[in-house]
Amino acid sequence: MKFVAISDTHGKHRQVKLPKGDVLLHAGDITYKGRKDEVIDFLGWFAQQKFLHKIFIAGNHDFYLEQAKGAVIDSLIPKGVEYLNDSGTVLSGIRVWGSPVTPWFYNWAFNRHRGVSIQKHWDLIPQDTQVLLTHGPAYGFLDQVISEQHVGCQDLQRRILSIQPNIHVCGHIHESYGSIQRSGTKFINASLVNEQYEISNQPIVFEL
Numbered sequence: 001m002k003f004v005a006i007s008d009t010h011g012k013h014r015q016v017k018l019p020k021g022d023v024l025l026h027a028g029d030i031t032y033k034g035r036k037d038e039v040i041d042f043l044g045w046f047a048q049q050k051f052l053h054k055i056f057i058a059g060n061h062d063f064y065l066e067q068a069k070g071a072v073i074d075s076l077i078p079k080g081v082e083y084l085n086d087s088g089t090v091l092s093g094i095r096v097w098g099s100p101v102t103p104w105f106y107n108w109a110f111n112r113h114r115g116v117s118i119q120k121h122w123d124l125i126p127q128d129t130q131v132l133l134t135h136g137p138a139y140g141f142l143d144q145v146i147s148e149q150h151v152g153c154q155d156l157q158r159r160i161l162s163i164q165p166n167i168h169v170c171g172h173i174h175e176s177y178g179s180i181q182r183s184g185t186k187f188i189n190a191s192l193v194n195e196q197y198e199i200s201n202q203p204i205v206f207e208l
Contacts, residue, residue, distance in 0.1 A: 001207065002207050003021060003167075003205065003207065004018055004023070005203060006018075006027070006203045007027035007029065007059070007189070007191050009026070010061065020050075021051060023091060025131075026057070027135055028100055029135065030042040030056065030061075031064070034062050035063075039065060047078035055089065057135060060102050061109065066109040084096070086101070097125050098134070102153070102172060103153050114154070114155065119155045122155055122156050125163060129163055131169070132165045136171075136173075137153070137187075138187070140152060141160075141182060142177075142188075167186050168186070169188045171190055176191070179204055188204050
């Protein structure tokens with residue numbers, strides 16, 4: 001199965017050129033200001049993409065998806081699109097789990113304090129997860145900001161090293177776009193925009 005991973009489109013999704021594939025994954029920050037109209041515009045575009053499966057999570061910019069009630073959000077999700085929020089799905093036997101949570105930074109959406117508060121979310125990730133989709137990176141894996149400081153989540157790192165999913169897809173740290181293979185897991189930071197919020201990177205393709 002061919003996966004196409006993207007993240008951090010920040011309202012510029014219509015500028016993205018997608019390669020062909022079976023599954024389209026978006027690792028959050030679908031909006032720039034987090035407004036409802038931005039979410040609706042993204043979902044309209046996302047639903048039109050010619051993939052067998054289309055899956056997305058929210059990111060720290062996507063305030064509306066955190067503020068709206070579950071039934072309201074469910075009513076917005078188009079047919080053929082799956083929204084994961086500390087939840088999972090199975091695609092032809094491949095187990096996918098998604099979470100929008102990131103370590104606390106100012107007062108963005110889906111922020112949790114490091115330690116006990118954020119660990120509650122990572123504990124939900126099933127042991128048999130094969131593709132893990134989180135908005136933020138794990139500590140030490142494609143998580144360096146422009147100052148070269150590592151800002152990823154150490155609690156998430158420990159959980160990933162414990163369960164060893166085949167793939168971990170994230171975004172959030174624009175300047176750490178790319179992929180690496182470590183400890184049995186392929187880590188992908190699929191951020192499409194640069195630090196100036198300009199589309200500058202390509203979707204990342206992998207197969208399972």
